[in-house]
Amino acid sequence: MTRRHSGRYLAGAAALVAATAVPVSLLAATGSAQAAASAKDVTANLFMWNWNSVASECTNVLGPDGYAAVQVAPPEDSMTDAADGHPWWEIYQPVDYNLTSRMGNDAQFQAMVTACHQAGVKVYVDAVLNHMARQDGNDTSYGGASYTPGTAYPAFSSPDFHNYPNDCPVSSDQISDWNNYQQVTECELDALPDLRTESTYVRTTEAAYLNKLIGYGVDGFRLDAAKHIGHTDLAALEGMLNKDKLTGQPVYMVQEVALGSTNTQLQPASFENTGSLIGFDYADAIKTQFSSGGDLANFGGFATWSLIPSAYSSTFVNNHDTERDGSNLSYKNGSTYVLANEFLLAWGFGTPQVYASFTWNNSNDSPPADANGYVTGTNCASGWYCTDRITGVANMVGWHNLALANNDPVANWYTDGTNLIAFSRGPDAWISLNNESSAQTRTFTTGLPDGTYCDIIHGSVSGSACTGPTVTVSGNRATVTVPANDAVAIDRNSRVPGSPASTFTVNINANATTSWGQNVYIVGSIPALGSWNTANAVALSSQNYPYWTAALSVPANTYFEYKYIKIDASGNVIWESGSNRFYTTGSSGSITFNDTWHS
Structure with a gap:
């Protein structure tokens, strides 16, 4: 089973129209369902980390490095498929809304939320509300609940599901026309029993689950398969939710709305009134520009590209679906993947998300787990790829936050015409990215005050010194050698204290x-x-x-x-x-x- 359905590319990727205009500046998010503009907004998506590991990461890494939030995997009690080696997608087949998941139990989840909040990190939960588990050779959940697919679960029975011919017009109950709104919202996605979300009972049950999590302190949700729930049902469900405990405002919502439909009702723009949107189109553009044959110079015409608006887009390089089907970059792309994440944080479009998860050989592989499928502690040296900890990525979070706090536009744009680019964010931060096969030396206008700065891609300021190479700025300019498939970045906070310029x-x-x-x-x-x-x-x-x-x-x-x-x-x-x-x-x-x- 794959989570990214065949309708993903019916119309192809968004058109990328290059132009010579300098890119637009950062746009602040607006609207009650979107993230409020603040001095930090980067989310770390710690996909399938267990709750104890997430808590530790919030305390020791995410909070100190300036991450605004962490997104965690679905915590619902899900089906278990030992015969297939506990594939990762078990967690997207819920059986019950009790918090007895592969990542931990209810108490561990609550302790994780508390630890993250104490570190200044919000918690966003991946919520699976469109469907329940199908049969895959086992009818028992991780929490020990039994179920009959499409018929009986602890909270739902047959009348709570869409079916043919009352709802779905297709006799197989499966979506056959990805541009048909009724089929997409009332037929089954990948044979998963489709909940009757227009039902008051179903809505009340789902809202109770989300409100329990809000009561625990959860600050927002990723709505899985939101496209298949539909506009009216999403709006009604969100109207039943409690406010964020910390802010008193509606909790953050980001919706999974796959691209490809020609029906305007099923396109991302039609979901803007119920929250932010996962920026699949942005991730597609990242892959196009950073892959072999790509052209980073085209980012200079970014303002003319047909993308989900910045104010609504949750931008990323990859996620758990797209890294497996090859549609986006992944950790398997090595230095190019790291470079793309550094660009994501530098450019200032949308609300960026850094993805960190487990390594895999086959698309269905389980994360490191015990014999019963319960995910073991994250070890970044073995079995996991911790993008959030990579020096250049982690330090670029602070770089990004500085530019965000001052609403700095992209400025001092430079390109060699192909794959060496550089730009500043106002007078506060500067970066050059080299996606070429050899080092490049240029003299760049940085926009920063004179001084000696620590290259935060390769080091950090420690006391009065830099643990890596430095960059000297004079008259706003600096001569820099940018290594192949690498970057150099500086900002006001990386100026080395008391170090005279050579x-x-x-x-x-x-x-x-x-x-x-x-x-x-x-x-x-x-x-x-x-x-x-x-x-x-x-x-x-x-x-x-x-x-x-x-x-x-x-x-x-x-x-x-x-x-x-x-x-x-x-x-x-x-x-x-x-x-x-x-x-x-x-x-x-x-x-x-x-x-x-x-x-």
């Missing part, structure tokens, strides 16, 4: 004739040259006239532009003609500029 000596020897009372100066783009302010230009000595000389200390590894000017006793300024002169300093040493005044 310097490089520039000897000036400029040939310029002057009139009585005139003197020659040099002025340029960096503070050491006055930042183009003639009042702060550097005076040159006329001792060797007509050669004007000086020895200047400027930042190392820095690109700058400059010109010579003449200023008379009255303060009148004459600029030499022609284009700006320019130079990039090395890491050490000196250079002599044997220049001649451009008349």
Whole structure:
């Protein structure tokens, strides 16, 4: 069984139209069912981590690194399929709404919510409400409940399910036309008994389950197969829910609405009134641009792409469905996958989600578990891929939060025309991503103040030092070597305290004739040259006239532009003609500029 049905790509992926416009800035989420704008909004999707491991991760990693929320797997009591090795999709076949799942029991779940809240991390729960378990060779749940598929469960019986011919118009009870609203919402998805969600009893039962979780402190829900529940039923169910205990506002809702339908009733836009939406189209775009043959330069035309609006989109690189069917990138893509997650956090579109889960060889594989199927503790060194902990990804959460807090737009866009890009988020943060096969060295405009910064992709500020490489910024610019299939990123919070910038000596020897009372100066783009302010230009000595000389200390590894000017006793300024002169300093040493005044 797979959870991503055949209707996913009926119309293909969203069209990606490249343009030359600089991308739009971050849009804040609006609407009662969406996440409120705040200084942090990144979710860590810890798929199938058990509750004790989630609690530990919130305390030791997610909270300290600035994650806003954690999304956890469905906690309902589900069917168990020992004969097939306890495949992961068991948890999407609920039998009862008691919290006796593969990930832990009720008490452990409550303790996890408490621990995450104490770490400043919200908890979002994956909720399976569209259907109940089908028969797969076993009619007993993890909690020991027995059931008869489509007929009898602890909370539901036959009248609580859609069936042919009363509801589903197809005799097999299965969806045959993915563009037919009635079939999609009242026939079975993958032979899973479809709940009659228009029933007051069904709605009341499901609302009671969600309200129990809200009472435990849960802050929001991922609504599995929301497309198959339908608009009216979703709105009615949400209207029965209690408010968030912490904020007093409606809890966060993000809906799984698969792409591909030509029927407007079944397209993501028609679900915007009941919550945010899983950004499948964004993940598709990420794969297109980062995969072999992709072109990161096309992100420069991002504003024209046909995507779910930023305010409604829960953006991601992959999730539990898409990593298995090959439609999106996964950890198996190595450095490209990491680079894509770093871009996700940098770009500032939608509400980003970082996915961390178990490794697998076959699409149905179970996570590491005991003989009875209960998931064992997460070990990031064996059996699990903890994307949320990777240095570059974890540090980019803080980078992202800084840009979010100041509502910084994308600025200082650069591309080499293919797969090297760079941009800043206002004056607070800068990144360059290189998806090419060799290292690339460029001088970039970063927008950041002068100083020495820790490259947070490869290290962190520790005391007054950086545990990795550093970047020197002078005059808003920095000369940086970006490794192959890698990134370099800095922000205001990564400036190394008290560390002086390395310097490089520039000897000036400029040939310029002057009139009585005139003197020659040099002025340029960096503070050491006055930042183009003639009042702060550097005076040159006329001792060797007509050669004007000086020895200047400027930042190392820095690109700058400059010109010579003449200023008379009255303060009148004459600029030499022609284009700006320019130079990039090395890491050490000196250079002599044997220049001649451009008349």
